[in-house]
Amino acid sequence: MSKRLMPAVMFLAAFALTAQALAAVPEYEGATWVPAHANGYATGRNNVPLDRIIIQVTEGTYANSIAWFQAAESKVSSHYLIRASDGDITQMVKEADTAYHAGNLLFNRRSIGIEHEGYIARQESFTTEMYQASAALVIHLCEKYNIPKDREHIIGQNEVPDPRDPTQFGGIGHRMAPGLYWDWDYFMSLIREEQPATTGKLIGFVREGDIYDETANIVGAKVTLSNGQSQIVGDDALYQFADLAPGEYTITASTEGYTTVTIDRTVKVGQQIWGSIALEEVGCTPNCEGRECGSDGCTGSCGTCDEEGALCVDGTCVCQENNHLRCCDDNVCWVDSCGNLGQVSETCQHGCADGICINCQPQCDGKECGDDGCEGFCGVCDADKSCVEGQCVCIPEHHQDCCGERLCWYDSCGGQGEVITECDNGCHEGLCIEPGEQDATEEDVTEDNGTGDDNGPGDDNGPGTDNGPATDNGPGTDTGPGDTEPGDQEDVINGDTTGQDNGTGGIDSTTPGGDTGIIFPGDGTEETDKKGSGGCQSGSGAFSAWALLALLGALLVVRRRQAN
Numbered sequence: 001m002s003k004r005l006m007p008a009v010m011f012l013a014a015f016a017l018t019a020q021a022l023a024a025v026p027e028y029e030g031a032t033w034v035p036a037h038a039n040g041y042a043t044g045r046n047n048v049p050l051d052r053i054i055i056q057v058t059e060g061t062y063a064n065s066i067a068w069f070q071a072a073e074s075k076v077s078s079h080y081l082i083r084a085s086d087g088d089i090t091q092m093v094k095e096a097d098t099a100y101h102a103g104n105l106l107f108n109r110r111s112i113g114i115e116h117e118g119y120i121a122r123q124e125s126f127t128t129e130m131y132q133a134s135a136a137l138v139i140h141l142c143e144k145y146n147i148p149k150d151r152e153h154i155i156g157q158n159e160v161p162d163p164r165d166p167t168q169f170g171g172i173g174h175r176m177a178p179g180l181y182w183d184w185d186y187f188m189s190l191i192r193e194e195q196p197a198t199t200g201k202l203i204g205f206v207r208e209g210d211i212y213d214e215t216a217n218i219v220g221a222k223v224t225l226s227n228g229q230s231q232i233v234g235d236d237a238l239y240q241f242a243d244l245a246p247g248e249y250t251i252t253a254s255t256e257g258y259t260t261v262t263i264d265r266t267v268k269v270g271q272q273i274w275g276s277i278a279l280e281e282v283g284c285t286p287n288c289e290g291r292e293c294g295s296d297g298c299t300g301s302c303g304t305c306d307e308e309g310a311l312c313v314d315g316t317c318v319c320q321e322n323n324h325l326r327c328c329d330d331n332v333c334w335v336d337s338c339g340n341l342g343q344v345s346e347t348c349q350h351g352c353a354d355g356i357c358i359n360c361q362p363q364c365d366g367k368e369c370g371d372d373g374c375e376g377f378c379g380v381c382d383a384d385k386s387c388v389e390g391q392c393v394c395i396p397e398h399h400q401d402c403c404g405e406r407l408c409w410y411d412s413c414g415g416q417g418e419v420i421t422e423c424d425n426g427c428h429e430g431l432c433i434e435p436g437e438q439d440a441t442e443e444d445v446t447e448d449n450g451t452g453d454d455n456g457p458g459d460d461n462g463p464g465t466d467n468g469p470a471t472d473n474g475p476g477t478d479t480g481p482g483d484t485e486p487g488d489q490e491d492v493i494n495g496d497t498t499g500q501d502n503g504t505g506g507i508d509s510t511t512p513g514g515d516t517g518i519i520f521p522g523d524g525t526e527e528t529d530k531k532g533s534g535g536c537q538s539g540s541g542a543f544s545a546w547a548l549l550a551l552l553g554a555l556l557v558v559r560r561r562q563a564n
Helices: 006-024 064-070 103-108 128-145 184-191 489-493 524-531 536-563
Strands: 052-057 081-083 088-092 111-116 154-156 164-167 200-208 224-227 230-232 238-244 248-252 260-267 272-274 277-279 301-303 311-313 316-320 324-328 331-335 343-349 384-386 392-393 401-402 406-410 417-424
Touching: 052 128, 064 081, 081 128, 081 248, 103 111, 103 392, 111 260, 128 184, 200 224, 200 248, 200 260, 224 238, 230 238, 260 272, 260 277, 324 343, 401 417
Parallel strands: 052 111, 052 154, 081 111, 200 272, 200 277
Antiparallel strands: 081 088, 200 238, 224 230, 224 248, 248 260, 311 316, 324 331, 331 343, 384 392, 401 406, 406 417
């Protein structure tokens, strides 16, 4: 491909991918599809089964959270977001992909994340519309992926282990979402589609000056409802009235030394309604000198912090340092509560996602060879193939060879390609034969010279001449020294008829166990050749005849000696 065309091709490819993402259809009916930035999620789940749904809180507005997930620098996302006011749902990551949302890579891969607009420290964040929309979505996901509808599989981000320290929770950033004010009982009753509740619940804290000041609990305060029920709060300063009929209630909190305060709340079926109360000391004088936020020392406030994420510390709005961890480029950095980047916490070799250094993940989907992106390989091609864009392919025009009377190209796998040229005089061993050249495929033929001699190995050299062995190597009878057979021939010849071996040797007196077969020199005739060929049968038969004659001769000698 021309280098001049590469930028255009890359642009068109990027445009096609962008158009595809924008045109994607949400997987949940009624949701709106707005794609998160590719830095905020990973394609696929690395073969990890999907078995969790994680409930989270945006700690920001609906619109700002969507924009943040679309920002390249965020490197975080969530599958779904739900708006507080009306339960509107936006999908930003496909369910089959891994959104970076939990602060733990394993939990990212095994879960679907659902963000809820609001703040964990604000009681009013979680509306009935939000609960109902979220529960309907969770029911759909549980039934689609066979996820049990229980608290073991539907969890908050505050229940996700810290990947570096399993004794800590909230992921690597120790997030506490969905927080104290999330009504798990009500939420799970909607998911389980239990029988409709007929009652509701009132819950709240009694604190001095500021209901959000966890250090200002008023222990021993009395809380009374308009229906006559009452409680004395303990060390946590928390009251709870359950199984209340729906309707309007007046809540009164009082204790010695503090003014009595009354508030009104409406109990709703199946829900817990928060009604925390701030008391002030009797005769309290508000004092906001040098304070821009927090309690005025009584039941009033000196102001609130306008900057999102800012905390009121000793009457001053501050961005708390090292509040949580976040990706910064390809590293992990500390971030203050206002979202400002701090120092680098960890340098990542293979990049960062969801505030965690990620291990290199081999990318071999659809590839059978080549680099896996992690200094490894997706596979190796056979010797006759080359790796081209992750696929093993035959190398074109690898070599030339004859194709009939023509010369053709062949690929590395032996496939015939284009014709190179026509060969007028034929083709042999990948070359056209030049005029006048002897055909290289013919072999010289050696003819018989007519002399009657045969040049073949081991053959007859002509009539009357036998090249076969002239000595009979067939096995015979050993009569050499040490033969203990009675009636040894030599003993008999020497006049010894005792049957004892004199040990002087037999017919074969030089080699013990020698062959006593009779030798017939070959005379060129078939009969003589057979006799001279030796072997067990001819050798042993000849020996038997001569041995018998020798024995008869010996007997005659003995008889003559006896006669004398």
